[in-house]
Amino acid sequence: MSLVNFTAREITCKIVYYGPGRSGKTTNLHYIYGRVPETRRGRMVSLATQTDRTLFFDFLPIDLGQISGFATRFQLYTVPGQVYYNATRRLVLQGADGVVFVGDSQARQLDENIESLQNLQSNLLEHGVDVRAMPLVMQYNKQDLPPELILTPPELDDALNFRSVPSFPADALHGRGVFETLKSVSELVLKKLAAGSPAS
Amino acid sequence: MTSSLNPRFTFETFVVGAANRLAVTAGRTVAENPGSAYNPLFIYSGSGLGKTHVLMAIGHAAKTIASQLNIEYLTLDEYVEAFHAAIAAGQGDAFRRRFQNVDVLLVDDVQFLTNRKEMQAELLRLTEALQQSGHQIVLASDRPPAEIADLDERLISRFSGGLVVDMGIPDYETRVAILRRKAEERGSKFQPGVLEAVAKVEYPNVRELMGALNRLIAFQAVNDMPINEETVRKVLGVPTAGSPTAGSSTVASPTVGSPDEFSQFLSDVTVTVGKAVEAWRARVAEAVMRWEGEGYRTGRLEKLLEQETPAAVDEAIAAYVQDVERLKTLEAEVAVLDPQAAGEKVFRDPDHMEAAEAAAAKVREGAAPPPAPSAAFPLETYCAGASNEVALNAARDVIAKPGKKYNPLVIVGRSGLGKTHLLNAIGVELARKKHAVVACLSTQQFVDELIAAIDGNRVDWWRARYRRATALLLDDIQLLAGKERTQEELFNLFNHLVDADRQLIFTAPAHPNTLEGIEERIVSRLEGGLVAEIAEPDKDLRRGMLERLLTQHRVPVEPALLDYLADRPIDSVRNLTGIVQRIIEAAAAQDAPVTAGLAREVLEGAPVPRRTTGLRTSGIVVSSAGGVRSREKMVWDWPTSGDRVIEDLR
Numbered sequence: 075m076s077l078v079n080f081t082a083r084e085i086t087c088k089i090v091y092y093g094p095g096r097s098g099k100t101t102n103l104h105y106i107y108g109r110v111p112e113t114r115r116g117r118m119v120s121l122a123t124q125t126d127r128t129l130f131f132d133f134l135p136i137d138l139g140q141i142s143g144f145a146t147r148f149q150l151y152t153v154p155g156q157v158y159y160n161a162t163r164r165l166v167l168q169g170a171d172g173v174v175f176v177g178d179s180q181a182r183q184l185d186e187n188i189e190s191l192q193n194l195q196s197n198l199l200e201h202g203v204d205v206r207a208m209p210l211v212m213q214y215n216k217q218d219l220p221p222e223l224i225l226t227p228p229e230l231d232d233a234l235n236f237r238s239v240p241s242f243p244a245d246a247l248h249g250r251g252v253f254e255t256l257k258s259v260s261e262l263v264l265k266k267l268a269a270g271s272p273a274s
Numbered sequence: 275m276t277s278s279l280n281p282r283f284t285f286e287t288f289v290v291g292a293a294n295r296l297a298v299t300a301g302r303t304v305a306e307n308p309g310s311a312y313n314p315l316f317i318y319s320g321s322g323l324g325k326t327h328v329l330m331a332i333g334h335a336a337k338t339i340a341s342q343l344n345i346e347y348l349t350l351d352e353y354v355e356a357f358h359a360a361i362a363a364g365q366g367d368a369f370r371r372r373f374q375n376v377d378v379l380l381v382d383d384v385q386f387l388t389n390r391k392e393m394q395a396e397l398l399r400l401t402e403a404l405q406q407s408g409h410q411i412v413l414a415s416d417r418p419p420a421e422i423a424d425l426d427e428r429l430i431s432r433f434s435g436g437l438v439v440d441m442g443i444p445d446y447e448t449r450v451a452i453l454r455r456k457a458e459e460r461g462s463k464f465q466p467g468v469l470e471a472v473a474k475v476e477y478p479n480v481r482e483l484m485g486a487l488n489r490l491i492a493f494q495a496v497n498d499m500p501i502n503e504e505t506v507r508k509v510l511g512v513p514t515a516g517s518p519t520a521g522s523s524t525v526a527s528p529t530v531g532s533p534d535e536f537s538q539f540l541s542d543v544t545v546t547v548g549k550a551v552e553a554w555r556a557r558v559a560e561a562v563m564r565w566e567g568e569g570y571r572t573g574r575l576e577k578l579l580e581q582e583t584p585a586a587v588d589e590a591i592a593a594y595v596q597d598v599e600r601l602k603t604l605e606a607e608v609a610v611l612d613p614q615a616a617g618e619k620v621f622r623d624p625d626h627m628e629a630a631e632a633a634a635a636k637v638r639e640g641a642a643p644p645p646a647p648s649a650a651f652p653l654e655t656y657c658a659g660a661s662n663e664v665a666l667n668a669a670r671d672v673i674a675k676p677g678k679k680y681n682p683l684v685i686v687g688r689s690g691l692g693k694t695h696l697l698n699a700i701g702v703e704l705a706r707k708k709h710a711v712v713a714c715l716s717t718q719q720f721v722d723e724l725i726a727a728i729d730g731n732r733v734d735w736w737r738a739r740y741r742r743a744t745a746l747l748l749d750d751i752q753l754l755a756g757k758e759r760t761q762e763e764l765f766n767l768f769n770h771l772v773d774a775d776r777q778l779i780f781t782a783p784a785h786p787n788t789l790e791g792i793e794e795r796i797v798s799r800l801e802g803g804l805v806a807e808i809a810e811p812d813k814d815l816r817r818g819m820l821e822r823l824l825t826q827h828r829v830p831v832e833p834a835l836l837d838y839l840a841d842r843p844i845d846s847v848r849n850l851t852g853i854v855q856r857i858i859e860a861a862a863a864q865d866a867p868v869t870a871g872l873a874r875e876v877l878e879g880a881p882v883p884r885r886t887t888g889l890r891t892s893g894i895v896v897s898s899a900g901g902v903r904s905r906e907k908m909v910w911d912w913p914t915s916g917d918r919v920i921e922d923l924r
Contacts, residue, residue: 083559083562085547113507113508139540140563142544142560143558143559253539260546265546
């Protein structure tokens with residue numbers, strides 16, 4: 075995917091929300107959907123099972139309008155978290171400009187988090203992308219749960235964020251940390267674009 | 275001076291809602307019982323909420339109930355203007371009487387009383403007089419009396435003594451009702467929900483609401499498809515207010531985070547994008563957007579974006595802008611010469627400058643200047659005398675200060691007295707000035723050109739040709755009689771030129787107000803300048819002319835001949851020319867010198883047929899090349915009726 079098309083004066087960012095099943099990826103998108111004015115958002119496509127589990131992926135296009143003369147669009151995707159949908163995950167990851175890793179803060183979900191993170195790494199490699207080159211942001215969701223059930227952000231950082239990427243405690247259901255995460259990943263993506271383009 | 279009531283503004287066409295019910299009820303009451311219910315009635319509201327409508331509706335309703343009532347509607351400005359005109363004309367008392375006899379006086383835009391002490395005094399006097407005689411006065415303003423700055427206390431108390439009502443912004447239901455009624459009036463149909471969506475937008479006044487409706491009607495007409503509720507916002511360009519939960523199946527509760535999260539995010543991203551997209555690309559992209567928005571082709575700039583590291587971006591943009599400026603100049607120049615050609619695409623394409631230059635050159639060549647004055651009539655050869663002194667002096671003034679002193683100058687006089695000569699002479703002098711474009715032609719030619727322009731669908735071009743004239747000189751203006759379209763065009767041209775201080779000169783056989791078939795508005799404008807009359811040539815003038823004519827023909831000027839000819843009662847310059855011609859021809863035929871005796875013989879002895887006089891037109895057709903063709907001069911020796919009787923007797 076072409077991130078910046080100077081001829082058509084377009085910037086398109088594909089951001090993928092990745093993470094284990096039930097960590098709150100779709101919830102992130104729903105929250106954003108609710109905050110974006112109708113005129114700026116497209117239809118949110120959500121393919122879910124009867125129990126509201128993402129079957130294929132969620133897709134939310136956002137039109138940010140003209141920025142510095144460029145029509146700027148963000149495309150937000152989620153992947154299905156369940157283990158057996160790996161083919162879908164790999165497909166959705168294709169051409170991603172940035173990834174938000176939505177981790178589940180519950181202590182008992184730590185292994186799933188680690189597994190998903192490894193899965194992300196291997197799927198990116200499949201596309202020939204080094205995870206170190208991919209703009210990545212960590213979000214530790216469900217921080218609103220009772221403290222005895224969850225790990226604190228520093229603990230999660232220790233366990234998951236060995237590359238020290240930006241990380242955000244979140245409560246996606248109520249919106250805490252959602253836009254901070256999106257803003258952070260956007261900045262990384264756009265900065266990478268600046269670094270990757272020839273200097274004037 | 276008084277505006278007439280707009281027939282569309284009646285109570286029947288006014289949509290009443292909670293915000294204006296009181297004003298309408300009061301208005302109706304006043305219309306039913308003028309002078310006795312609320313006097314004065316003072317209505318105020320913001321702009322575009324229907325003050326004028328209600329004011330006029332009161333007038334209509336009062337007139338319907340009692341048709342004998344004398345009703346006047348006017349704005350305060352019109353009132354002031356009328357007052358000043360009356361004072362200037364020394365008719366102040368008549369002005370006061372006129373308004374005191376009005377049964378229902380409707381005054382709009384009273385807020386303009388600010389800083390007009392004398393008008394406040396006048397209005398106070400009038401209000402008192404009207405109230406005393408039981409006549410109604412209704413005033414409308416955009417603010418209550420007490421808030422009109424600098425308003426006389428007595429007026430405030432007078433206005434407040436009646437009834438002061440305000441009209442607010444219509445509520446949603448009223449807005450829907452207004453939109454429905456207006457859409458119906460225009461014969462436009464909308465899908466259900468569309469007008470409601472428009473009404474949801476809180477426009478500050480009804481006028482803007484109507485503007486929105488107009489846009490929808492236009493959009494629907496252009497796109498030939500019905501608008502739905504969703505497209506309304508797009509068409510009207512209304513930004514949607516962040517409505518976090520509306521219409522979405524969000525699971526997020528809006529309790530956390532401000533509704534402006536997205537705006538905040540957007541502004542952050544804007545900063546990041548600005549930094550990320552290299553500055554030069556952003557500059558180019560912005561230039562592309564700007565010029566594309568103005569309708570210029572931007573191919574050249576877009577090519578810059580395709581390159582990895584283009585050199586000298588700023589220079590490239592500057593060169594592009596320079597080309598665009600040149601195109602603008604060309605387009606403006608062409609617009610003056612030929613408005614139709616100005617719209618051509620070639621003036622919007624900076625990538626093909628040569629084509630634009632060529633197109634402009636073509637228009638320049640094609641744009642024939644308006645007919646110029648004939649050089650055959652120089653001012654030096656125009657003989658002065660008491661009979662044309664006024665006209666000649668006026669001509670000199672006009673030449674010295676074109677457009678400033680006498681505008682228009684109308685030269686009147688019978689045929690053959692030299693009007694055309696003087697007109698062309700002034701034209702020649704005016705044309706000597708820098709950048710002068712003098713249009714000098716006969717009215718007949720003017721009419722013919724317009725007809726040709728209408729025929730060739732080039733009226734714009736024709737108009738533009740005359741509009742750029744620095745002076746317009748029309749001979750024989752009486753020929754406009756009955757030519758309605760030409761009068762219309764001349765009226766507009768007249769106003770345009772006079773407004774721009776360009777000189778206008780006309781000739782006519784008699785005072786404009788005696789000419790038949792010329793519209794009043796043109797007559798009044800002609801009379802508004804200076805009407806200078808040329809009388810029959812006096813003896814001095816005749817003498818001067820003769821001397822010049824004889825010298826021209828290389829005839830020795832014999833005092834006896836001069837005296838004899840100058841003493842003859844000749845009623846026009848043209849006849850004088852004819853007589854000299856005849857004598858010279860007779861002399862040539864007889865191979866004798868031109869003497870007084872010969873002249874006497876020619877003029878009194880053998881009756882040589884002479885021509886009639888009294889044609890209404892000058893008959894001289896002047897070509898812009900400077901040549902003169904005069905059908906009358908060619909046949910000047912037609913017999914007069916007196917001579918013809920003698921001929922017949924023989």
